[in-house]
Amino acid sequence: xxxxxxxxxxxxxxxxxxxxxxxxxxxxxxxxxxxxxxxxxxxxxxxxxxxxxxxxxxxxxxxxxxxxxxxxxxxxxxxxxxxxxxxxxxxxxxxxxxxxxxxxxxxxxxxxxxxxxxxxxxxxxxxxxxxxxxxxxxxxxxxxxxxxxxxxxxxxxxxxxxxxxxxxxxxxxxxxxxxxxxxxxxxxxxx
Amino acid sequence: xxxxxxxxxxxxxxxxxxxxxxxxxxxxxxxxxxxxxxxxxxxxxxxxxxxxxxxxxxxxxxxxxxxxxxxxxxxxxxxxxxxxxxxxxxxxxxxxxxxxxxxxxxxxxxxxxxxxxxxxxxxxxxxxxxxxxxxxxxxxxxxxxxxxxxxxxxxxxxxxxxxxxxxxxxxxxxxxxxxxxxxxxxxxxxxxxxxxxxxxxxxxxxxxxxxxxxxxxxxxxxxxxxxxxxxxxxxxxxxxxxxxxxxxxxxxxxxxxxxxxxxxxxxxxxxxxxxxxxxxxxxxxxxxxxxxxxxxxxxxxxxxxxxxxxxxxxxxxxxxxxxxxxx
Numbered sequence: 001x002x003x004x005x006x007x008x009x010x011x012x013x014x015x016x017x018x019x020x021x022x023x024x025x026x027x028x029x030x031x032x033x034x035x036x037x038x039x040x041x042x043x044x045x046x047x048x049x050x051x052x053x054x055x056x057x058x059x060x061x062x063x064x065x066x067x068x069x070x071x072x073x074x075x076x077x078x079x080x081x082x083x084x085x086x087x088x089x090x091x092x093x094x095x096x097x098x099x100x101x102x103x104x105x106x107x108x109x110x111x112x113x114x115x116x117x118x119x120x121x122x123x124x125x126x127x128x129x130x131x132x133x134x135x136x137x138x139x140x141x142x143x144x145x146x147x148x149x150x151x152x153x154x155x156x157x158x159x160x161x162x163x164x165x166x167x168x169x170x171x172x173x174x175x176x177x178x179x180x181x182x183x184x185x186x187x188x189x190x191x
Numbered sequence: 192x193x194x195x196x197x198x199x200x201x202x203x204x205x206x207x208x209x210x211x212x213x214x215x216x217x218x219x220x221x222x223x224x225x226x227x228x229x230x231x232x233x234x235x236x237x238x239x240x241x242x243x244x245x246x247x248x249x250x251x252x253x254x255x256x257x258x259x260x261x262x263x264x265x266x267x268x269x270x271x272x273x274x275x276x277x278x279x280x281x282x283x284x285x286x287x288x289x290x291x292x293x294x295x296x297x298x299x300x301x302x303x304x305x306x307x308x309x310x311x312x313x314x315x316x317x318x319x320x321x322x323x324x325x326x327x328x329x330x331x332x333x334x335x336x337x338x339x340x341x342x343x344x345x346x347x348x349x350x351x352x353x354x355x356x357x358x359x360x361x362x363x364x365x366x367x368x369x370x371x372x373x374x375x376x377x378x379x380x381x382x383x384x385x386x387x388x389x390x391x392x393x394x395x396x397x398x399x400x401x402x403x404x405x406x407x408x409x410x411x412x413x414x415x416x417x418x419x420x421x422x423x424x425x426x427x428x429x430x431x432x433x434x435x436x437x438x439x440x441x442x443x444x445x446x447x448x449x450x451x452x453x454x455x456x457x458x459x460x461x462x463x464x465x466x467x468x469x470x471x472x473x474x475x476x477x478x479x480x481x482x483x484x485x486x487x488x489x490x491x492x493x494x495x496x497x498x499x500x501x502x503x504x505x506x507x508x509x510x511x512x513x514x515x516x517x518x
Contacts, residue, residue, distance in 0.1 A: 138346065138430045
C-alpha cells in the first residue's frame with residue numbers, strides 16, 4: 001500500500017516534471033518563436049533602452065519608427081555633466097539611449113537586422129554567447145552598464161533563440177551607434 | 192524501475208532520464224584524474240599514450256608556464272588546412288604560475304561535438320577538480336590568476352572550422368622560430384610534423400614538414416605571434432569577421448592591418464608603417480582598461496616582449512612596405 005502511494009506520487013511528479021511549458025495547452029494557439037520572442041522582448045524591457053524616447057503629446061514615449069535601433073547616430077551628445085560628489089552617480093540622455101556613469105558613456109546598440117549597423121549578419125549562437133558571456137559580439141570586451149546581460153542570461157536557450165528570431169523579424173533600420181567612451185577622454189573601442 | 196532509488200536527487204535523475212532529458216554520460220568528469228591524463232595523478236606521472244606537444248608560437252597567459260598533451264585515437268584528417276580530429280580526441284594544457292600547477296584545461300571531441308573544461312589544482316598538487324562553468328575570479332594557489340569560464344574557452348576556440356589552435360601545421364613545424372616571444376623548448380618526445388608523418392597520423396597531409404613565415408626574423412616572429420594570439424578571433428569567419436581584421440596568416444595580416452584605417456579614434460591606422468605610436472593594433476595590445484585591451488580576455492598583464500617585437504616590426508615596415516602583397 002505504502003509503495004503504491006509512493007509510485008502514484010512519483011507518477012504525478014513525473015508528469016509534472018515532463019510537462020513542456022513551450023507546448024500549447026489544450027485550446028490555446030501555439031505561439032511561434034517570433035511571437036514568443038516579441039513577448040519576451042516586451043516583458044524584459046528591451047525597448048526601454050534600445051528604442052529611443054521622443055517627446056509626444058503625453059510626454060516622452062518610445063519612437064516606434066526607430067524601434068530597437070539604439071542610440072540615434074545623428075544625436076551627438078555633449079560631454080555628460082560632471083556630478084558633484086554624493087550619492088547621484090548616473091546621467092541619462094533624454095532618449096534613454098545614452099548613459100554616463102563611472103564606466104564612461106555607453107550607447108544602446110542597434111538590435112534591428114540591418115547588416116552593417118545592426119545584428120543582420122549575426123548568427124543565433126553569437127546572440128546567445130553575447131548574452132551569456134556578457135561580451136560585445138559574444139567574444140569581445142565586457143558589455144557596459146546598464147545592459148542587464150546577466151539577468152537576460154537566465155533565459156533558456158529556447159527563449160534566447162525566440163528572442164533572436166523576433167529581433168531578426170523587425171524592420172531593419174540603418175543607424176551606426178557610436179562606440180562607448182571610456183572614463184578618461186577619447187574614443188577607445190571600435191563598434 | 193525505481194527499486195533502490197533513495198535520495199531525492201537520484202529520483203530527480205531517474206525522472207529526468209524518463210523524460211528524455213538525460214544529460215548522457217559525463218563528457219567532462221569531475222576530476223582531472225578521470226580524464227585519463229595521468230597514469231598516477233598524485234605523483235603526476237603522465238600516461239604514456241598522452242603525448243606532449245609544444246606549439247612554436249604560444250598564447251600569452253600573463254606569464255604562466257605551459258605543458259600540453261594530446262591523445263589521438265586515430266589519425267587526423269590533415270587533407271585540408273583546418274585539420275579534422277577524430278572523435279574521442281582529448282587535449283590538455285596545464286598552466287603553472289611560480290612553479291606551481293594552477294589549472295589544467297581540457298578539450299575532448301565527443302560524438303556530439305567538442306567540450307571544454309578546466310580543472311583547478313588543490314594546494315598540495317595531488318588532484319585537480321572541475322571548475323564551475325562560470326570560471327573563478329581567483330585560483331587557490333595563485334590568487335592573481337583567473338580561471339576562464341566555459342564561454343571564454345569557446346570565445347577563443349570555437350570561431351573557425353577546428354577548435355584546436357596550437358596543434359596545426361605552422362605550430363608543429365620542425366623549423367622553429369627562435370625569436371618567437373616566450374618560445375618554449377619542446378618537451379622530450381614532443382610531436383611535430385616529422386614524427387606525426389612517420390607514424391602515419393596525418394592522413395592526407397601534403398604540405399612541407401618545415402613550414403615557416405617568410406620575411407625578416409622580426410617580421411617572422413611578429414606575424415607568428417599575431418597568428419597564434421589574435422588569429423583565433425581575427426579571421427575571415429566567425430563572430431569578429433565583420434571587424435575586417437584578419438591576422439590568421441601573413442598575407443591576410445598585411446592586407447587588413449598595414450595602412451588600413453581603424454574605427455579606433457578617427458584618423459588612426461591599424462598599423463601605420465614606421466609609426467608604432469600611431470598604430471591602433473599596438474595601442475590595444477598595450478592597453479589595460481577592459482574596454483580596449485586586446486585580446487579582450489585571458490590576459491590582464493601587458494606582454495612586454497611581444498609589444499617590443501610588434502613595435503620593431505612596425506618600425507621596419509617604413510623601409511619595407513610590402514606594397515606588392517597588399518592587393
